[in-house]
Amino acid sequence: MNDSTTTDMDALRAKALGTLGLGNAAETPPPLRRLLRTENLPWTPMLVIGLLAVVDSFANYAFLVLAPDIARTLGFGMGTVTVLLALKSVAIGVAPLPTSAWIARWGRRALLAGLLAVIGSLIGLGTAFVVVLPAIVIVQLLAGLANGAVSAVHAPLLSDNYPPAARVRVQAVYSTFVAAGVIVAPLLIALLAGPLNLTWRGILLVLGTLGLIAAASALVLRDPGFGRLDGDRMRGVIAESTGGQADEPTDSPTPDLRLGEALRRLMVIPTVKRVVRAQAVFGMVNVPFQAYLFYYLDDRWNLAADQRGLFLAGASVLVVAATLLFGRLVEPRFRRDPSIAMRWAGVLVVLGVVLSGIAVLLPWFWPMAVLFSIGFACVGLMIPAVTATTFTVTPSELRPHASALLAIALGAVGGTAGALLLSGLDQQIGLSGAIAALALPGAIAGFLIVRAGGGVAADLEAMVDGAVERGQLDAQRRSGTPAPLLACRAVEFSYGPVQVLHGVDLTVREGEMVALLGTNGAGKSTLMKVIAGLAPPDRGSVRLGGLDVTYVDAERRSGMGVMYVPGGRSVFPTLTVHEHLRLFARPLGGRAAAQAGIDRALAAFNDLAELLDTPAGALSGGQRQMLGVARAHVTRPRLLLIDELSIGLSPKVVGELVTQLRAINEEGTAVVLIEQSANLALNCVEHAYFMERGRIRFDGRAKDLLGRDDLLRAVFLDGAEAVRT
Amino acid sequence: MSGRRIVARVFAVLAAFALCGTVSACGSGLQFSQDHRLRFTSPEDRGTVTLPFRLAWTMHDAPSGSTFAVMLDHNPPPAGEQLSWLFRHDAACRADLGCPTPEFLAENGIYTTRQPQQLIDALSAPTGQQHRGREAHTATVILLDRSGRRIGETAWYREFSIERGAS
Numbered sequence: 102m103n104d105s106t107t108t109d110m111d112a113l114r115a116k117a118l119g120t121l122g123l124g125n126a127a128e129t130p131p132p133l134r135r136l137l138r139t140e141n142l143p144w145t146p147m148l149v150i151g152l153l154a155v156v157d158s159f160a161n162y163a164f165l166v167l168a169p170d171i172a173r174t175l176g177f178g179m180g181t182v183t184v185l186l187a188l189k190s191v192a193i194g195v196a197p198l199p200t201s202a203w204i205a206r207w208g209r210r211a212l213l214a215g216l217l218a219v220i221g222s223l224i225g226l227g228t229a230f231v232v233v234l235p236a237i238v239i240v241q242l243l244a245g246l247a248n249g250a251v252s253a254v255h256a257p258l259l260s261d262n263y264p265p266a267a268r269v270r271v272q273a274v275y276s277t278f279v280a281a282g283v284i285v286a287p288l289l290i291a292l293l294a295g296p297l298n299l300t301w302r303g304i305l306l307v308l309g310t311l312g313l314i315a316a317a318s319a320l321v322l323r324d325p326g327f328g329r330l331d332g333d334r335m336r337g338v339i340a341e342s343t344g345g346q347a348d349e350p351t352d353s354p355t356p357d358l359r360l361g362e363a364l365r366r367l368m369v370i371p372t373v374k375r376v377v378r379a380q381a382v383f384g385m386v387n388v389p390f391q392a393y394l395f396y397y398l399d400d401r402w403n404l405a406a407d408q409r410g411l412f413l414a415g416a417s418v419l420v421v422a423a424t425l426l427f428g429r430l431v432e433p434r435f436r437r438d439p440s441i442a443m444r445w446a447g448v449l450v451v452l453g454v455v456l457s458g459i460a461v462l463l464p465w466f467w468p469m470a471v472l473f474s475i476g477f478a479c480v481g482l483m484i485p486a487v488t489a490t491t492f493t494v495t496p497s498e499l500r501p502h503a504s505a506l507l508a509i510a511l512g513a514v515g516g517t518a519g520a521l522l523l524s525g526l527d528q529q530i531g532l533s534g535a536i537a538a539l540a541l542p543g544a545i546a547g548f549l550i551v552r553a554g555g556g557v558a559a560d561l562e563a564m565v566d567g568a569v570e571r572g573q574l575d576a577q578r579r580s581g582t583p584a585p586l587l588a589c590r591a592v593e594f595s596y597g598p599v600q601v602l603h604g605v606d607l608t609v610r611e612g613e614m615v616a617l618l619g620t621n622g623a624g625k626s627t628l629m630k631v632i633a634g635l636a637p638p639d640r641g642s643v644r645l646g647g648l649d650v651t652y653v654d655a656e657r658r659s660g661m662g663v664m665y666v667p668g669g670r671s672v673f674p675t676l677t678v679h680e681h682l683r684l685f686a687r688p689l690g691g692r693a694a695a696q697a698g699i700d701r702a703l704a705a706f707n708d709l710a711e712l713l714d715t716p717a718g719a720l721s722g723g724q725r726q727m728l729g730v731a732r733a734h735v736t737r738p739r740l741l742l743i744d745e746l747s748i749g750l751s752p753k754v755v756g757e758l759v760t761q762l763r764a765i766n767e768e769g770t771a772v773v774l775i776e777q778s779a780n781l782a783l784n785c786v787e788h789a790y791f792m793e794r795g796r797i798r799f800d801g802r803a804k805d806l807l808g809r810d811d812l813l814r815a816v817f818l819d820g821a822e823a824v825r826t
Numbered sequence: 827m828s829g830r831r832i833v834a835r836v837f838a839v840l841a842a843f844a845l846c847g848t849v850s851a852c853g854s855g856l857q858f859s860q861d862h863r864l865r866f867t868s869p870e871d872r873g874t875v876t877l878p879f880r881l882a883w884t885m886h887d888a889p890s891g892s893t894f895a896v897m898l899d900h901n902p903p904p905a906g907e908q909l910s911w912l913f914r915h916d917a918a919c920r921a922d923l924g925c926p927t928p929e930f931l932a933e934n935g936i937y938t939t940r941q942p943q944q945l946i947d948a949l950s951a952p953t954g955q956q957h958r959g960r961e962a963h964t965a966t967v968i969l970l971d972r973s974g975r976r977i978g979e980t981a982w983y984r985e986f987s988i989e990r991g992a993s
Contacts, residue, residue, distance in 0.1 A: 173902060173981045174857075174979045176901055176902060176903045176911070176912075178901050232856070232905075298859050298860045299858060299860065300858055300860055300979075302856055302858045303858035306858060399962070400962075403872055405872060
């Protein structure tokens with residue numbers, strides 16, 4: 102790549118980053134009010150989703166506070182309440198992923214947000230009329246499911262309603278609403294139980310009714326789509342820069358990812374992976390901390406339930422102020438360096454848990470309350486920072502999944518681990534000691550958050566590169582160049598800490614046959630697995646006919662015409678040859694098509710016709726390889742990947758296999774052949790790649806590679822005889 | 827149908843259900859407002875006592891023929907149930923036709939009385955609180971009818987702490 106091309110690419114990347122509200126060091130983002138006015142965006146989504154968050158806080162808080170009264174009325178003990186809360190936690194952990202899958206399939210998040218608010222309020226109302234324990238179990242499970250689902254809806258929906266330049270502030274405003282719920286809920290409950298003289302039933306009835314009224318506000322919400330204000334704009338800028346139009350639909354889309362594929366896609370983003378770990382560790386602290394805190398306030402300071410609620414409300418006032426200030430302070434810095442929010446948040450978490458730990462050891466109430474509130478506010482800033490940063494490095498359509506992952510890590514994984522590992526700590530070292538001791542894992546979570554910030558720039562770069570690459574493919578399409586059958590771009594892959602593929606590019610045109618050669622351990626087989634969908638890459642892309650299949654799983658890729666034949670390991674030892682052929686033919690659908698496929702395979706490999714009832718485990722190595730290759734005759738894939746065709750086989754068998762491979766290729770199937778024998782491979786193909794230590798060292802005509810002794814010296818030059826026969 | 831119309835219809839149906847539920851609940855015996863007929867006079871709320879001590883209260887408009895049941899660190903049976911409901915899983919008690927006897931109940935921190943007071947002379951520390959500095963307890967009073975069944979959903983409770991070893 103020459104200097105001017107590099108400069109153009111850098112400029113394009115900078116432009117693309119600018120659409121994400123990032124990379125412009127000089128420009129300070131305007132105040133939120135002016136930004137919304139300029140962009141002609143309404144406040145209503147922020148206010149309505151915030152209001153729904155407050156209602157959600159009410160429902161959660163109300164059951165916690167009223168549980169002893171409910172237990173007295175219905176005749177069950179606090180042990181049952183604990184079980185109920187545990188069941189609810191499980192439901193909260195279970196709900197986000199199906200919700201994100203639902204969103205990926207149906208969209209309609211505004212509708213879902215409204216429905217969840219209605220369901221949540223109805224559950225509150227329903228609880229008010231419950232007279233038996235099983236009914237409480239059901240409503241609390243439903244409450245947990247609704248509560249968990251909210252985590253996959255609110256924050257991503259809010260993020261798609263506002264431009265990236267306001268991302269930190271918008272998430273901060275949302276967190277402010279959540280904290281406001283914690284302030285208002287105990288005050289409201291105190292009002293209803295005190296001057297208004299209501300029992301728990303009356304309180305839940307009023308809160309449920311208020312919730313329903315608030316839920317009605319969701320009627321004004323509109324579905325913003327995914328990435329309209331960031332991803333789409335970025336693609337538009339790239340399209341304009343590559344000769345297209347900003348609103349031109351992309352021709353190189355990503356197929357909708359299934360739930361598992363989406364999660365796998367997210368977990369290869371280092372920032373997301375690290376944030377998930379940090380959230381899990383923080384969740385371990387969070388659950389026992391909440392339990393200990395209420396006991397501590399009761400035991401150490403003799404605070405009754407309503408006083409404990411007021412204490413929490415008072416601490417949350419500082420959270421509200423700190424969150425709003427954090428949004429304003431961090432947004433301009435976030436624009437210059439998107440890792441800054443995480444770094445600040447991590448440091449503040451460490452500070453917060455240390456201050457809280459010190460606070461509980463103090464012998465004076467007010468200093469304890471002040472120090473604790475400051476600590477609480479510091480820790481409270483983690484959520485908007487982590488959410489805003491995670492969303493910035495996550496493709497817009499996967500933000501519900503990212504939100505779900507964070508919620509699961511925090512609640513289900515971390516919470517459960519915390520309950521199991523740390524809940525008995527108070528009996529060992531006392532309540533104050535237990536809370537102070539939680540500062541240690543809390544600080545670890547803080548350090549993990551700081552560390553997660555370190556990968557943000559690289560992840561952003563990868564996201565922008567993906568968008569630029571897509572733009573270039575669109576530009577190719579406009580110029581009339583067809584997309585290649587297979588295009589691997591800048592593929593990187595690691596087994597744990599060991600990176601085995603380093604920016605590998607590989608292209609295969611329709612009907613082409615290419616050889617992939619290389620030394621042992623060069624990464625050839627790993628690259629095949631990446632192409633087949635068995636190993637999701639850390640970076641880079643895999644496109645099939647222009648369609649981005651990088652994170653599509655192997656089963657779906659098989660349906661798209663990709664067939665992978667691992668040498669000598671492509672059969673099931675206990676199945677007979679006939680059972681294999683029937684299995685191969687299954688995707689063909691109709692019986693006639695399946696039989697035709699089997700007949701083609703048996704015509705190609707006569708030996709197999711005489712071994713139909715023989716288990717594959719009893720076949721010779723050559724026969725097993727024939728059976729593996731026969732699959733291509735049955736299904737006629739678009740792309741056949743063969744890993745080690747000739748290894749351990751006689752020249753006669755290799756010759757027969759090569760003949761069949763050519764026949765398969767002549768029928769239109771593109772073939773990528775990995776071979777130890779350079780002569781064999783290079784006599785079969787026109788185009789060859791040579792890999793060494795995870796990098797492509799040669800990409801060109803096969804006969805040119807035959808002249809490169811410097812590359813081929815490590816590869817056996819045998820097998821030519823078999824090809825010539 | 828648009829998303830907003832779906833939400834509007836669901837909302838309307840649910841609101842109607844909620845209204846029906848509320849109206850029907852008014853006559854169902856469910857208690858939505860607090861009952862202040864009983865007031866504790868001792869010990870103080872969240873006060874500290876030493877054993878033995880007297881739990882006392884005043885009551886007005888008590889149903890005729892009703893008795894009080896005092897439960898220490900026990901949740902009461904549901905409305906309409908007898909105290910024996912609390913021991914429905916106790917095989918020894920179920921095997922004994924007379925169970926629960928007043929002695930058996932007292933051993934479990936449960937007393938019945940017609941007087942607005944009860945002397946408490948023994949009370950074990952609740953499970954899990956032995957290690958804590960303050961030993962917190964809850965006394966709950968409910969009303970029983972002539973057949974020993976709980977009247978309504980009302981329960982009055984008082985939290986207090988016990989200081990062990992003091993004279």
